[in-house]
Amino acid sequence: MRISAICMAAITIAGAAYAADAPQKLSITVYNNNLALVEDQRHVDVPAGRTRLEFKDVSASIKPETVALSGAGLGVVEQNFDYDLLTPSKMMEKAVGHEIEIVRTIPGTGAQTHEKAIVLSVNSGVVLKIGNRIEVLSADGLPTQVIFNSIPENLRAQPTLSVTVDAAQGGPHDVSLSYLTTGLSWRADYVALFDEKQSALNFQGWITLTNNSGTSYKDAKTQLVAGDINISGEYRNNSWQQPRPANHSAGTQASNEASVADYYLYTLPERVTVAEAQTKQVGFLDQHVSAKKVYEYRTYGFESSENPVHADVDIDFSNTEKALPEGVMRVYIRDQAGEPKFAGEDDISHTPAGSELSVKIGEAFDVTVQPTLVASEKISRVRTRYAMSYVLRNARSEPVTVELRQDGLWRNGKVETESLPSRRIDASTLGWSVPVPANGQTTLTFTVDSGD
């Protein structure tokens, strides 16, 4: 074990009159879909009249078209985002027509010769004019240093945002810079411990914030917005795969979180440093709810299966108190030794408080359903009569109830005969609650008219 004390204290000089490179108060508002709003308040000292302020330490993934700068007594003349990056070859290209210095080192003696040269061209090789000679740089392969006197004005080590302001009076000003950036996003991760005997689900919610924007945000007031923000065009995230919505019925209860417009806003309790290439997790929720395990078998047509199919295991609960932002719920259950073990996970969509949720954790090893289409018979051009038989088997040492969902009815579809009473879940779906004894089986049979 190593212990060392560290303290990070920074002294920054808000720069050479025109470089505003000391962020003073940062706040970031992060959305679910790879987008964040950065607000950066700082002091700048500007003379009266027009001044070009450079902001070098903004996000490397800034969306420059969203930049807004405001400050009392300052008018914005223009904003520029320059991304012509400084590299050795760019330096050479910009030196065409200009004078550089060539230092050659003579092998053997180590003596150095200094010469001035004019760069004539940089096209797959550098052509130089040295006095009256035309030469190609490094043609002889000898060590040749090239010395430039200055960096061309618009070449920068990193993309740079600059704002030209017009100040009514010289002196220190408070300015507020805001912009959107990609590379930051967040979602929720829920750690849920399910106790089947107690019918209890205890879960903690964690905000998981990921920063791949290329920049660190020091001591930032951090807020997270939950909700589906509409983002058009290239802003949009590639979410071709929609997560399966886990909630059954959306609640209408008001949540404790602050809401902004039509979204929920979570504010981290203290300022945090969101470092580049970091995943940060902060707990935001601790809930204890009652929950029950449900075996479910869902089918979308009238077909036989050659082999038994395992029933789904769902955990159904109601989140009474708080809204649940979109994320993943990982469910743990205790093994015989009392140790929690991973038991499966499911996506959760943005869920208001008071909603009924059903989280699928996996399939039951011991509870199976085997469907058989016993007969199908056309009763008109479009209507068909299906006779189904479902063998539900339970190898557990306690009785279970399987929620069987039969989808596939059309208009006017109806049950003609059935061995257990059904109920209509929706227009096209029938539901049966089938009790299956311990180490036993139940056969459900029914005949339906498919409707038209």
Place this chain on the structure above:
Amino acid sequence: MAVALFAACASARAAVVSERADSVALTFYHEEAVETSQLLRMGPMAGLAFVTEIRTVDLPAGPAVVKFENVTSTMVPQTAKIDGLPAGVLEQNFDYDLLSPGSLLAKSIGETVRLVRTDIKTGKHVEETAVVRSGPNGVVFDVGGKLEALRCSALPEKLVFDQVPGGLADRPTLSVRTNAPSAGHYTIRLSYIATGLNWSADYVAHLDPGADKLELHGWLTLANFSDTSFDHIPVSAVAGQLQRTGTDNPIRAEPLVLATNCWPTQIDWAKYPPPPPPPAPMQEVVVTAERRSQDIQSVPLAINAYTQREIQAQTLGDYKLYPLPEAVTVAARQTKQIQFLYRPDVTFERVYRYSVYGAKPDLNERAEVVLRLRNREQDGLGKPLPAGGVSVFETSSDGSPVFVGHDSVNDIATDLPFEIDTGRAMDVPVETRVSDSTTSGSGRTRKLKQEIEVTVVNKKAVGIVFELRQSGFTAMRLDSDDAQFTLESGYAVCHVSLAPGDRRTIRYRMQWSD
């Protein structure tokens, strides 16, 4: 000119390093049921394990950051959970800004570093102070107002840094921020999901010709595709299908690459590009470790010489948990096989089956050999059987086992029937032909009628049970004078017994509407 002074942290924060776990326990899962050959083919992209580590940390009173070293290389950081810290976790971070030549330069832009050149005549080092003006896309530095590019002059030169910039680490690191009320020695539990750890089940069935009992061995194969070795730890495996979201992936930290970009120094004198290099000489094919392991991917030939062991499955919710009886070592990039099932007398029925799908044209084929079992105690089984591959061996006349076929099975709960399809029998030929085909009526009332004739011959020296299956039974009417058909698993099925040399023809008529 304004001078701003601010502190990045309000108070001193102690950094505590937890170098390694005192003990680790692993629970293997499989995302989908696989057999060993698939498992090896899928490699590190599949499988997961739940890792539980017990660690001890010495915490000072007050704010502290605890860094966890030597966690599993394929940890999914957002699943990490730490229990046992006296004040809980204020925030949990996973940092993957890696120290590399590129990131060292990227973080040094504007910083003063030392430029060291070696005099090519004397070999002496000449040191100067330089300011880095551009980063990993090609380094430009400034020595007293003179600008040069690094490594473009063909002179031996390098930059020397005084320290590693903050925030860069040799590998991705998990850390937590906490605030203990009092200093102390705390035992904490770190648990997380790691990928690239997978398991599969394989069964080996041995049977004697003519016998109605087989010997069944079950093996667990544990595979570790991560870079972390687990030495002498408790291990268990979970059978059953877990729901996954596809979002649990370890973070692949990409180091920032330092480009050696200069102005053109390789001068292209030629107008045309040079001819392509001659093809490389033929190389001996090198068998990689993974390929080799696939080849020997031994279906373990169980040998009765040693003690047969069974692992009793425990219940974990609706899954089956197999705790290995003793601690094992699961090394990085290793597969390990452990026996979990041994059933010496399993009753089975051998059936020669032929399936007709729809109404087929004339075919000359052979019957499939199907072993039919039921997973119950009176049949010598009655244990949950995790999904996996089944290899069947039959004893030959000289007493040595001969591999006769391979099939895969789903998770089989107790009392369920199941089948092992071992392949087609050479000596049970089956001939099918449509002997009559007519239609009647038209439009909505059009009906189709077909008569099918299936002829089977038993060329074996023993009597067999032949099973004929016709699909699509439910939508049609089927009748036969030769055999009694019943509905089984969605097929119309009939059985006939054939003595050695017997030849039987089963004719049946089907009628259905469009």
